[in-house]
Amino acid sequence: MVVTREEVKHLGWLAKLEMSDAELQRYTAQIEEIISYLNMLNTIPLEQVKPIAMKKKFSELRKDAPENFEDAVLGTRYRKDGFVKGPRMV
Amino acid sequence: MPLYTLEAGQVVEGIKNREFSAEEYISQLLGRIEKVEPKVNAFVTLNKEEGLNRARMLDKKIRDGEQSGPLAGVALSIKDNICTKGMKTTCASKMLESYIPAYDATVIKRLMSAGAIIIGKANLDEFAMGSTTEFSRHGPTRNPWDISRVSGGSSGGSAASVAALECTASLGSDTGGSVRCPASFCSVVGLKPTYGLVSRFGLVSYANSLEQIGPVGRTVSDVVSILNVIAGSDENDHTTINSNKPTYSLQERKGFRAGLVMEFTEGADPGVSKMIYNAADTLEKQGCKCEEVSLPSVQYALASYYTIATAEASSNLARYDNIRYGFDMNPEGYEWNSYFAKARSNFGEEAKRRIIVGSYVLSSGYYGKYYLKAHQVRSLLKHEMETLFKRYDVLIGPTMPILPFKIGERIDDPLKMYLVDIDTVVANLTGMPAISVPAGFADGLPVGLQIMADQFAEQTMLDIAYLFEQAAKVQRSPEL
Numbered sequence A: 001m002v003v004t005r006e007e008v009k010h011l012g013w014l015a016k017l018e019m020s021d022a023e024l025q026r027y028t029a030q031i032e033e034i035i036s037y038l039n040m041l042n043t044i045p046l047e048q049v050k051p052i053a054m055k056k057k058f059s060e061l062r063k064d065a066p067e068n069f070e071d072a073v074l075g076t077r078y079r080k081d082g083f084v085k086g087p088r089m090v
Numbered sequence B: 001m002p003l004y005t006l007e008a009g010q011v012v013e014g015i016k017n018r019e020f021s022a023e024e025y026i027s028q029l030l031g032r033i034e035k036v037e038p039k040v041n042a043f044v045t046l047n048k049e050e051g052l053n054r055a056r057m058l059d060k061k062i063r064d065g066e067q068s069g070p071l072a073g074v075a076l077s078i079k080d081n082i083c084t085k086g087m088k089t090t091c092a093s094k095m096l097e098s099y100i101p102a103y104d105a106t107v108i109k110r111l112m113s114a115g116a117i118i119i120g121k122a123n124l125d126e127f128a129m130g131s132t133t134e135f136s137r138h139g140p141t142r143n144p145w146d147i148s149r150v151s152g153g154s155s156g157g158s159a160a161s162v163a164a165l166e167c168t169a170s171l172g173s174d175t176g177g178s179v180r181c182p183a184s185f186c187s188v189v190g191l192k193p194t195y196g197l198v199s200r201f202g203l204v205s206y207a208n209s210l211e212q213i214g215p216v217g218r219t220v221s222d223v224v225s226i227l228n229v230i231a232g233s234d235e236n237d238h239t240t241i242n243s244n245k246p247t248y249s250l251q252e253r254k255g256f257r258a259g260l261v262m263e264f265t266e267g268a269d270p271g272v273s274k275m276i277y278n279a280a281d282t283l284e285k286q287g288c289k290c291e292e293v294s295l296p297s298v299q300y301a302l303a304s305y306y307t308i309a310t311a312e313a314s315s316n317l318a319r320y321d322n323i324r325y326g327f328d329m330n331p332e333g334y335e336w337n338s339y340f341a342k343a344r345s346n347f348g349e350e351a352k353r354r355i356i357v358g359s360y361v362l363s364s365g366y367y368g369k370y371y372l373k374a375h376q377v378r379s380l381l382k383h384e385m386e387t388l389f390k391r392y393d394v395l396i397g398p399t400m401p402i403l404p405f406k407i408g409e410r411i412d413d414p415l416k417m418y419l420v421d422i423d424t425v426v427a428n429l430t431g432m433p434a435i436s437v438p439a440g441f442a443d444g445l446p447v448g449l450q451i452m453a454d455q456f457a458e459q460t461m462l463d464i465a466y467l468f469e470q471a472a473k474v475q476r477s478p479e480l
Helices: A005-014 A021-043 B008-016 B020-042 B048-063 B106-113 B156-163 B180-186 B220-230 B262-266 B270-285 B298-317 B335-345 B349-361 B371-391 B414-419 B427-429 B458-472
Strands: B044-047 B075-079 B116-124 B147-148 B169-174 B190-193 B213-218 B257-261 B289-293 B394-398 B434-442 B445-453
Touching: A005 A021, A005 B349, A021 B075, A021 B298, A021 B349, A021 B371, A021 B414, B008 B020, B008 B048, B008 B213, B008 B220, B008 B394, B008 B427, B020 B044, B020 B075, B020 B445, B044 B156, B044 B335, B048 B414, B075 B156, B106 B116, B106 B220, B147 B414, B156 B169, B156 B213, B169 B190, B169 B371, B180 B190, B180 B434, B180 B445, B213 B220, B220 B349, B220 B434, B220 B458, B257 B270, B257 B298, B257 B371, B262 B270, B262 B298, B262 B394, B270 B289, B270 B394, B270 B434, B270 B445, B270 B458, B298 B349, B298 B414, B298 B427, B371 B394, B394 B458, B434 B458
Parallel strands: B075 B116, B075 B169, B257 B289, B257 B394
Antiparallel strands: B044 B116, B169 B213, B190 B213, B190 B434, B394 B445, B434 B445
């Protein structure tokens, strides 16, 4: 077995994705299949090949100046004292 | 002939010469949308009032003798992952269901100042992850040629709205074929520019090193008009190429050398291959030289693509915490981690799968096994392509190896779904430009001819696409 249910559960925790048991079961089977396919990458003789690198000249970056977007554009209605309210940290 | 059937050039001329007004044109399109949208489902949001207002302002400008712009009155559907100021940009996801951007993407700014009118936001697979538009929370976009079949994806709404005559043209985004796949399935033209030709500022990121915004139109000429407006460097996207703004034209040129990629034709359904060989014959009759060529590393392209795309996706989607924008979920009473896990469980199935696969390939100890190898394959492919472009002006093959399939047919088998992207991901991995042009029909369903060129060789690619289009004369929009 390439990928276990426990691994998928752990990755879900790391990626902050809550999954039901049914989802976990379905994803494990599907991800197992996908990762087995990606394992093909380990069969290629690539020792001589350098990873792709960009050589081109990039555009100049804009000046790093703050822009003022009115806070009305924020989607949330959970606010307190002019701040956006988030969940409890500790 | 109803106005909504016109090409971009005819729209611009007609409005400028006051044969009809922009308001009449937009009204006709809105009527058309009302009629066919229940069958097609190409739009997520319509921009009726604002669209009509823009049209009236344009008409006034023209009456007053002011400059109206190269795309005056052209009505565009915009894929709903491209930011439009004041207009919802949802990525067909619950995670952004109420997001209203505070700014326009660079491409939108450029199109608006060229006189274009946004008629609505087009449906897509959630966060552009998919090949059928079935992973949209607004339901699948149906193929105008057969509404029991998929439109392709992820820019399915873009291609279907163009084929169904609901807009003049559209903008999509192409990360692994997301403009070309639906263009092929809906018998319209779709172009993925060279990486760095078009600004990605304001495109909601999925896999930054692969994606480009690209135009969809009913003709090569329409696609050229839009590309001319959106291409060029941008100080807000430092991956855009730092050079003078390019201008492309339609040229009658002949005598091209084309390489027909045999790995693409061999892997395709017989009906599709047959149409592509016919397309090669058509090009030969126009004085092109077509030869079969091999691109051996194509066999590794999908594994490389899905490693890089999921890795970048898992990182990009980490920003959606539902705190500043998103859906209504009160943080009161939640602990930090449990709030995010709960909120983020509202990503759709495919997005979740890609986040987990991406997290897996980037896990400690696996970096060299997957991500690094994937980048080596990228390099290998690029080298093979560059060698071929020394001998050939373009490489051709099918855009999609299969015909548009029934809605629901592949949705439960993600790997099987991924495999249909085999012909399109090569251009994204190598950064090279590619276009899908209608090649004809097999069993009554559209087949697209894909033409790929060397980096920044868009003009050559467009010349051959135009040559083929003029010779093949394939139908663009079905009866609906």
